[in-house]
Amino acid sequence: MAARATVIVFSLVLALVFAGGESAKLSAGFYSRSCPGMLTAVRSALHPAIAKERRLGASIVRLFFHDCFVQGCDASLLLDDAPGFQGEKNATPNKNSARGFEVIDAVKAAVEKACPGVVSCADVLAIAAEESVVFLGGPSWEVKMGRRDSTTASFDGANNDIPPPTSGLANLTSLFAAKGLSQKDMVALSGAHTIGQARCTNFRDHIYNETDIDAGFAKSRQSNCPRTAGSADDNLAPLDLQTPTVFENAYYKNLVQKRGLLHSDQELFNGCATDAQVREYVGSQEAFFKDFVEGMIKMGDVTPLTGSSGQIRKNCRRMN
Numbered sequence: 005m006a007a008r009a010t011v012i013v014f015s016l017v018l019a020l021v022f023a024g025g026e027s028a029k030l031s032a033g034f035y036s037r038s039c040p041g042m043l044t045a046v047r048s049a050l051h052p053a054i055a056k057e058r059r060l061g062a063s064i065v066r067l068f069f070h071d072c073f074v075q076g077c078d079a080s081l082l083l084d085d086a087p088g089f090q091g092e093k094n095a096t097p098n099k100n101s102a103r104g105f106e107v108i109d110a111v112k113a114a115v116e117k118a119c120p121g122v123v124s125c126a127d128v129l130a131i132a133a134e135e136s137v138v139f140l141g142g143p144s145w146e147v148k149m150g151r152r153d154s155t156t157a158s159f160d161g162a163n164n165d166i167p168p169p170t171s172g173l174a175n176l177t178s179l180f181a182a183k184g185l186s187q188k189d190m191v192a193l194s195g196a197h198t199i200g201q202a203r204c205t206n207f208r209d210h211i212y213n214e215t216d217i218d219a220g221f222a223k224s225r226q227s228n229c230p231r232t233a234g235s236a237d238d239n240l241a242p243l244d245l246q247t248p249t250v251f252e253n254a255y256y257k258n259l260v261q262k263r264g265l266l267h268s269d270q271e272l273f274n275g276c277a278t279d280a281q282v283r284e285y286v287g288s289q290e291a292f293f294k295d296f297v298e299g300m301i302k303m304g305d306v307t308p309l310t311g312s313s314g315q316i317r318k319n320c321r322r323m324n
Contacts, residue, residue: 029150029310030148030149030150030151030304030305030308030310031148031149031150032146032147032148032149034127034148034149034150035119035122035123035127035149038119038122039115039118039119039122039123041118041119042115042118042119042122042123042131043131044118045111045114045115045117045118046111046114046115046128046131046132046135047135048114049107049110049111049113049114050064050107050110050111050132050135050136050139051135051139053107053110054107054136054139054140055139058140058249059199059200059201059248059249060103060104060107060136061136061137061139061140061199061249061251062136062140062196062199062200062201062248062249063102063103063104063107063200064104064107064108064129064132064133064136065133065136065137065196065199065200066102066104066196066200067081067082067102067104067105067108067129067133068129068130068132068133068303069166069193069196069303070092070097070098070102070162070166071126071129072183072303072304072306073165073166073167073179073183073306074092074157074158074161074162074165074166075154075156075157075158075161075307076306076307076308076309077126077129077130077151077303077304077305077306077307077308078126078151078152078153078154078307078308078309078314079124079125079126079128079129079151079153079154079317079320080092080154080156080157080158081093081098081102081157081162082105082108082125082129082320082321083154083157083320083321083322083323084321084322086322089157090157090159091157091159092157092158092159092161092162093105094159095159095162095163095166096162096163096168097162097163097166097168098162100203100238101203105320105321107132108125108128108129108132108320109319109320109321111128111132112125112128112319112320115128116318120318121316121318122316123149123316124151124152124153124314124316124317125153125317125320126151126152126153126154126308126309127147127149127150127151128320130147130149130151130304131147131149133300134147134300137196137251137300140199140249140250140251141250141251141252142251142252142293142296143293143294143296143297145297145300145301147304148301148304148305150308150310151308151309151310152308152309152310152311152313152314152315152316153309153314153315153316153317153320154309154314155314155315155323165179165182165183166179167179167180167268168268169202169206169207169266169267169268170209170267170268171267171268171271172267172268172271173271173272173274173276173277173278176190176194176268176271177190180193183303183306184302184305184306185299185302185303185306187277187278188281188295188299189295189298189299189302189303190299191272191278191281191282191285191295192281192285192292192295192296192298192299193296193299193300193303194255194268194269194272195253195255195256195285195292195296196296197243197244197255197265197266197269198243198244198247198250198251198252198253198254198255199243199244199248199249199250199251200242200243200248201240201241201242201243201248202240202241202243202265202266203237203238203239203240204228204229204230204236204237204238204239204240204241205233205237205238206266207225207229207241207265207266207267208229208231208233209267210222210264210265210266210267210270211225211226211229212226212231214267216262216270216274217262217263217264217270218261218262218263221245221261221262221263225241225265228240228241229241241265242265243255243265243266243269244258245258245263245265246258252289253285253286253288253289253292255269256273256282256283256285256286256292257286259272259273259282260273260282260283260286
């Protein structure tokens with residue numbers, strides 16, 4: 005009897021361990037019971053904001069990228085600086101650049117009204133990114149959820165881990181590889197630059213001092229971005245000149261024509277290993293969408309906090 009009791013207890017312990025492991029996994033149906041109205045709440049706040057200013061869709065997708073590249077997809081980017089706490093918002097890749105925080109606040113508020121204390125800010129950001137892509141004409145996918153929110157942030161991580169616009173192909177590949185993302189993922193995810201805008205300070209050197217750029221395109225960009233550093237640094241230009249608020253494959257068509265706005269963009273088509281993949285996406289928007297979705301799902305899996313780690317923030321800007 006004693007031996008049988010020991011076996012039963014051991015079996016129960018194993019069952020709990022495996023159950024805990026399952027509960028710590030991300031899944032598309034994570035909130036199906038605890039917050040069935042979550043998606044409706046997200047859309048109620050997100051869609052009107054993007055309809056009013058379509059650029060916000062690109063801004064939210066960018067927030068998700070910059071969040072996942074620092075400490076994983078844990079909403080650390082959303083934390084404001086506070087006495088004794090340095091967040092990521094004033095790191096070089098984000099300062100005067102990352103935007104859309106107020107929209108995420110509104111989405112989180114709508115979700116909190118539907119089911120208080122249930123859905124993390126990290127998951128709010130993940131689903132808002134997917135919904136933004138779809139709203140602007142891009143592909144949809146089942147967003148895996150179950151992330152929890154970080155109680156830390158990394159200013160240095162934001163400065164070091166997010167690929168800068170001056171990156172060459174080797175550096176881009178290395179920074180993505182550090183997050184478990186392949187070069188193929190990197191090229192596909194770079195297609196997010198088919199929407200949104202960039203600041204003059206991030207493309208000035210490319211349009212004045214580099215040769216891997218169409219001369220007419222460079223000249224047209226120079227009209228709104230003076231050569232002198234510090235002059236009109238925040239002037240904006242669309243990453244995709246033709247359709248900056250429509251998610252499609254025009255970004256890659258621009259690269260083939262040497263009309264990538266950022267140095268890091270044009271590096272994907274510059275007589276290198278990724279040229280063939282760019283040409284594939286030029287010829288097939290379906291192929292781009294497929295690979296982009298796969299890349300977004302993989303990026304969403306980057307070291308999330310799950311189970312009892314972290315917390316579910318009530319306010320995305322500060323810890324509970």
